[in-house]
Amino acid sequence: MNELEVKNLELVSDGYYVPLMEEFYTIQGEGFHTGKAAYFIRIGGCDVGCHWCDVKESWNASLHPPTHVNTIAENARNHADTVVVTGGEPLTWNMGPLTKALKQYKLKIHLETSGAYPLTGIWDWICLSPKKTKPPRDEWYQVANEVKIIVYNRHDLKWAEMHAERVSKDCALFLQPEWSKRNEVMPIITQYILENPKWRISLQTHKYIGIP
Numbered sequence: 001m002n003e004l005e006v007k008n009l010e011l012v013s014d015g016y017y018v019p020l021m022e023e024f025y026t027i028q029g030e031g032f033h034t035g036k037a038a039y040f041i042r043i044g045g046c047d048v049g050c051h052w053c054d055v056k057e058s059w060n061a062s063l064h065p066p067t068h069v070n071t072i073a074e075n076a077r078n079h080a081d082t083v084v085v086t087g088g089e090p091l092t093w094n095m096g097p098l099t100k101a102l103k104q105y106k107l108k109i110h111l112e113t114s115g116a117y118p119l120t121g122i123w124d125w126i127c128l129s130p131k132k133t134k135p136p137r138d139e140w141y142q143v144a145n146e147v148k149i150i151v152y153n154r155h156d157l158k159w160a161e162m163h164a165e166r167v168s169k170d171c172a173l174f175l176q177p178e179w180s181k182r183n184e185v186m187p188i189i190t191q192y193i194l195e196n197p198k199w200r201i202s203l204q205t206h207k208y209i210g211i212p
């Protein structure tokens with residue numbers, strides 16, 4: 001690490017600054033809230049290591065500028081009443097300060113997480129997307145509002161059921177094709193949902209319509 005990278009990591013250590021990769025106003029493309037306008041806040045830093053991750057540029061936190069949570073909240077308030085905090089893995093960092101700053105403006109705060117790290121922050125909606133390389137910590141199962149399993153092959157359906165058994169009874173259950181395997185896994189998913197209708201399909205609709 002060079003001097004600048006070390007300095008950046010020092011700034012983000014308490015959660016008042018976060019490594020901000022990008023922020024953008026778009027339409028939620030996945031899961032329960034698909035189709036809803038939202039302001040996305042993408043935070044850098046992740047060492048979960050999914051080989052098919054579609055934002056690998058987010059992984060190295062020190063490449064993304066430490067940004068004060070009040071600046072992020074100020075930007076967000078001008079766009080939509082819902083923000084989606086994603087990454088990277090946002091829970092790499094203490095999410096207390098960022099969620100508190102967003103709440104000043106009465107924004108609804110949605111989270112995309114793997115659940116690999118401790119729960120911090122105040123959330124209105126939690127999408128838990130478990131990963132085999134670093135499975136969710138116990139505390140995430142009771143608070144997840146939806147679980148979204150990425151299906152890369154047939155074995156992921158067994159993996160999906162393991163998580164379905166652990167979430168609350170109101171938790172919505174989604175199977176989402178891994179993007180590069182979508183043509184192969186779509187028939188497997190559709191057949192599985194017809195036989196197991198507690199599951200729903202989640203497509204990455206933003207990729208089909210060509211928006212961020």
Ligand SMILES: C[S@@+](CC[C@H](N)C(=O)[O-])C[C@H]1O[C@@H](n2cnc3c(N)ncnc32)[C@H](O)[C@@H]1O
Nearest residue numbers: 052053054087088089112113114129177178179
């Ligand atoms: C990029 S991740 C960031 C948030 C967090 N690290 C996580 O994995 O939940 C956002 C969502 O995209 C999903 N995702 C990432 N790469 C994907 C891919 N190649 N195909 C389908 N979904 C993908 C993740 O499972 C997660 O639900």
Ligand SMILES: Nc1nc2[nH]cc(C(=O)O)c2c(=O)[nH]1
Nearest residue numbers: 027028029030086112206212
């Ligand atoms: N439109 C849109 N919807 C999304 N839902 C989850 C996303 C993510 O990368 O976390 C995402 C994304 O990157 N774009």
Ligand code: SF4
Nearest residue numbers: 046048049050053088
């Ligand atoms: S946990 Fe999320 S951001 Fe991290 S590698 Fe996996 S999909 Fe990508």
Ligand SMILES: [Mg+2]
Nearest residue numbers: 054055086212
């Ligand atoms: Mg995405």
